[in-house]
Amino acid sequence: MSLPSIPICPPFYFKGVRFMPLADRRAVEQVESFEVRDDDVFVSAYQKSGTTWTQQIVSLIFAEGDVGEVSKIPLMVRVPWLESIDVMGTGKPFPEVLNSAPSPRLMKTHLPYHLLPPQAREGKGKIIYCARNVKDVIVSFHNMRAGGKDFPSGTFDENFEEFISPEQAYFGFWWDVVQEYWRHKDAGNMLFIKFEDMKQDLRGHVVKIANFLGKTLSDQRIDEVVANCTFSAMKENPATNFTKDPAFKGKTRNNFEFMRKGEVGDWKNWLTDQQSQTLDAIYREKMKDLDLTFELQ
Numbered sequence: 001m002s003l004p005s006i007p008i009c010p011p012f013y014f015k016g017v018r019f020m021p022l023a024d025r026r027a028v029e030q031v032e033s034f035e036v037r038d039d040d041v042f043v044s045a046y047q048k049s050g051t052t053w054t055q056q057i058v059s060l061i062f063a064e065g066d067v068g069e070v071s072k073i074p075l076m077v078r079v080p081w082l083e084s085i086d087v088m089g090t091g092k093p094f095p096e097v098l099n100s101a102p103s104p105r106l107m108k109t110h111l112p113y114h115l116l117p118p119q120a121r122e123g124k125g126k127i128i129y130c131a132r133n134v135k136d137v138i139v140s141f142h143n144m145r146a147g148g149k150d151f152p153s154g155t156f157d158e159n160f161e162e163f164i165s166p167e168q169a170y171f172g173f174w175w176d177v178v179q180e181y182w183r184h185k186d187a188g189n190m191l192f193i194k195f196e197d198m199k200q201d202l203r204g205h206v207v208k209i210a211n212f213l214g215k216t217l218s219d220q221r222i223d224e225v226v227a228n229c230t231f232s233a234m235k236e237n238p239a240t241n242f243t244k245d246p247a248f249k250g251k252t253r254n255n256f257e258f259m260r261k262g263e264v265g266d267w268k269n270w271l272t273d274q275q276s277q278t279l280d281a282i283y284r285e286k287m288k289d290l291d292l293t294f295e296l297q
Helices: 025-031 051-061 094-098 134-147 156-163 174-183 195-200 202-212 219-227 231-235 273-286
Strands: 012-014 017-019 041-045 106-109 126-131 190-194
Touching: 012 025, 025 094, 041 051, 051 106, 051 126, 051 202, 051 219, 051 231, 126 174, 126 195, 126 202, 134 156, 134 174, 134 273, 174 190, 174 273, 190 195, 190 202, 195 202, 202 219
Parallel strands: 041 106, 041 126, 126 190
Antiparallel strands: 012 017
C-alpha cells in the first residue's frame, strides 16, 4: 500500500504565528469554531518535544484491547493532528473530520495555547502539554527538516537563526509558547510534563497521565504500555516511526529517521559555544519570572 499524495500547503501566517508545510490553513482556521467534548484529549507540544511519545502513551492508555495490536495502528490514525488534513481518508481538514468522530477523541496539536479551541481554554476536555529543553528541540527540528522532502530545509546555522526569530520561527517562538502553557499549568484540565522527566521515569509518567485522564490501569497493563512506549520499541515500530513504513519510501532524504536518538543533551554535539550562550541569554530574559527550569548546561 502506497501513501496517498500529501497536498503541501506553503508556509503561512495565522494571527502572527508562522506555520510550516503539512499544517493546513483551512484546519487552523476551523480550530476557532471547533466544538470540544468533555472527554476530548489534546496532546500538545512544541515541534520535536515529545509529541509522538506522548501520543503513543495516551492512545495505549485508552486501548481497550491488546495494547500490542493497537500499537500497530498508524499513530496519525489513532491520534490525528488537529491542524492538518486527513491524508489517510477523506482529505478534509481534521477539525471537520473530527466533528463526526466517535468519542473519546484523541488529537495532537502544535498550536500555541491562545490558538487552541476556545472551549478547551475555558476548561472543556483535557490538555496534556509536553515541553523539552530548547537546545535539543532545535537540533531535533533541524534534523527533521534536513530529512523530510516536504519541509523547507537549510543549514543548521540558518535554521538556528530562524528558530530564534519571533517572526520567523515555525509554530511560534519557543519561549513564548512554552511560557504561555506553563502559566496555565494549574488549570483543572491541564497536565504539564517534561520530556527530560519522562526519560528519567517513564513508568511513573504513564501512571501520572493515566490518573490525569481518569483511567485506572492494572500493573500488567501499565507494564504493557511502558514496553510499547520505550524509545527502542517505538523506533522499530512503523506505526510510530513512519520512516520504517514502506509506504513512505521515497518521501525522505539523507537516510532520515523520524525517530532519531530521543536523547537528552545531544545539543552539545551541535551547538557552538556562542549559540548555546545566545539561547541561555534569551531564556534568562524571557523566562525570568517563571519557576520553570530545564537542564541546559
